[in-house]
Amino acid sequence: MGTDDQGVSRTTRTGGVLALAVAMLLLASLLPGSASAQSPRFGAWNPGDPFDGNTSGANALEAQTGRRVDIVNWYQNWGGGSWISAVQDHVVGAVTRSNRTPMLTWEPWVPGAGPNQPEFRLARIADGSFDAYITTWALSLKLLGSEIYLRPMHEFNGDWYPWAGTVNGNSPEQFVRAWRRMVDIFDRLGAGNVKFVWSPNNIDVPAANRMESFYPGDSYVDVLAVDGYNWGAGTPAYGGWQTFSQVFSPAYDRLRALGPQPIWIAEVGTSSDGGDKAAWIRDMFARAAGMDRLQAIVWFNENKERDWRAAPTPEIAAAFAPGAVAAPSATTLVGPKLSLTVSRPLRAGRRTSVRWRASGAATVTKWHAYLNGRRVRSSSSKAPRVARKRIARPGRYRWTVTGRDAAGRRVVSAGRSFRVR
DSSP states (O other): OOOSSSSOOOOOTTHHHHHHHHHHHHHHHHSTTOOOTTSOEEEEEOTTTTTTSSOHHHHHHHHHHOOOOOEEEEEEESSSOTTTTSOOHHHHHHHHHTTOEEEEEEEOSOTTSOSOOGGGOHHHHHTTTTHHHHHHHHHHHHHHOSOEEEEESOSTTSSSSTTSTTSTTOOHHHHHHHHHHHHHHHHHTTOTTEEEEEOOBSSOSSTTSOGGGGOOOGGGOSEEEEEEEEOOTTOGGGTSSOOHHHHHHHHHHHHHHHOSSOEEEEEEEEOOTTSOHHHHHHHHHHHHTTOTTEEEEEEEOOBSSSBOOSOSSHHHHHTTSGGGSOOOOTTOOOOOEEEEEEEOOSSTTSEEEEEEEEESOTTOOEEEEEETTEEEEEEETTSOOEEEEEOOSSEEEEEEEEEEOTTSOEEEEEEEEEEEO
């Protein structure tokens, strides 16, 4: 989902993601009314935020709900006016000055003009027609210096945007080419503070338009995300009233299988039509606590197709308060964790290495280390946790480490990307 009017609507690339998440969780644990350090970070899109150069919407939402808003999402399109299509320093700065994380949803279209917009066909992005525009953004965001999560071309596995795979003369293969070209430009210009969020819809529309066919590869994605909504009983074509698990569990499992990156829910909302909205929200946070890869939930706080707002009544607002979350049952398992330390060679001809530490992974009997998908080392759980490989040529590289149990099942996996010049 996005907006229908104007604006309202890699350093090593993945290393900063983990560091930022840890720092923000520690900060959140010190704030009154904050979620526990085990809860996913919470964010929101609020109409108007942060275009006025402040985060008044996020501030108000915190006051209404008692829950810290760590992430601010907003939308900017490539067409529709020079202001909305350009980097606005004061907009990004409003978020970072408030000690929040910016997530900018970047949309190649003119809002309101429908999905068939030939100017924004994926083939044009892939063939370089927008290189100058993308370069301007990469340089501008690099100069800002602060970490920003960029979410281009979201919900691509639907059929309602010009970048979707089954409209406007597009295909999943063109999406992959366009995405990689975009990321390569940012990397080539040294915009390592920009982290890329790959964000499908929770349901493939049509069913053959599967999200997996749009995946550009682990080294081109910093965060795996998903958008999903409970539309309510009055919209059976969109699933009717659905629980949080019905909306997100299948997509979450598919994202887990795609790659080792952190997982975010980049858009979520629920209607009140046909059920208890406050109970749905409490259940969301309770279920999320048991999703070991889920690191953020970003609410779509707008009265749009449905009243998705987080605080239309005091009772619903209270459901967001950390104290309203039911404690996970004693059978809820905390997933194993894996952290990687990568040495990046300064130039080709030198060696790179990866070292790893694991917690909660007692069932792992064998470790496998891969560089760009090729196995470099396999070792027992008792062997030193390090792998090394000489880099022959410049380019983009990614270490991935996977731990498997005695039956060969994957227990834990993590990856980190880097570039050799």
